[in-house]
Amino acid sequence: MFLRNAWYVAAWSSEVNDQLFTRRILDTPILLYRKTDGGIAAITDRCPHRFAPLHMGKRRGDVIQCGYHGLCFDATGTCIENPVGNKLIPKAAKVASFPVVERDQLIWVWMGEVEQADTALIPNFGILSSPDWVHGTGGYLHADCHYELMVDNLMDLSHVNFLHPAFGNETMLASKSDVVDEGRKIHANLWMPNTDVPAFMRDSFVDQPRIDQWLDMQWTAPSALLLSFGGTTPGQAREAGIQGWAGHILTPETDRSTHYFFSMSRQGKGAEEAVALGFATQLRVFGTEDKPMVQACQDSMGDAEFWSLKPVLLSNDVAAVRVRRRLAELVKQERAAGVSTSPMSTV
């Protein structure tokens, strides 16, 4: 159950150049390449003749020639040449093209009805375009699990105490997220007053044993999450302390696998070192702690639908459950409106 009328991150800008880049999104193979004018083309990576992946073909300017029998497609997916036999171009010789927006170092594709593509629905990652922050971008992991299990993991940070003990503490364990619902946006704000200074902030609070700390997670439909984190001297404004942003963007590859894009942004003295360290830590922690656990949950669930297993709900599940229900509502609404579930719906 994918939400089709939505923007998904297909790749980091840095991943797509003049070479042919392929990535499966919502179970649809997509071919991405940077056109000669610098814009991004996104077309189905499957020739309509014998279904050869087009990324195995050749690029001639902005035209892609299939590597099997030579059909040529332009950046809109229209077949413009058939070099074989009578050289006629059958009407059906075309592939889908997808609306693309490159913004905030990310390449967003619209996977639904072309006429509904609304750039106002692109999740806001403007922080990644701000020159006032130092950014670590290009983070990518592949996980063998349904993307909603990864969203659950991020919307309920109570797992930190157990899965990442180096980052948790008693105050975090006892704190409860404040959930704010804004429709296509849901926030889980965790405020932890007078808590131990976590290791990654110790250099900034040398003589202080305690700080006020926050972890504010924001979900934007369908699966883009942005964490505001930081700490300050107890009782002082957040701005007076240490602040950072961590992007966690999930794109379904299939119903059992997920692309995980992540970033880190810091500000102020020592920001470069903090980003380098924070980014390396994210890669290690997500890759060796979150990913194996969430994949193991998926293996344990098999092909069963999440709610059919009657999961036990705890007080800290409020935000994650709210997100699941909102996503289900959005999917239901677009099904009721007749939006096709076909992965090739934009042909």
Ligand code: FES
């Ligand atoms: S499979 Fe592409 S031209 Fe035959």
Ligand SMILES: [Fe+2]
């Ligand atoms: Fe985690």
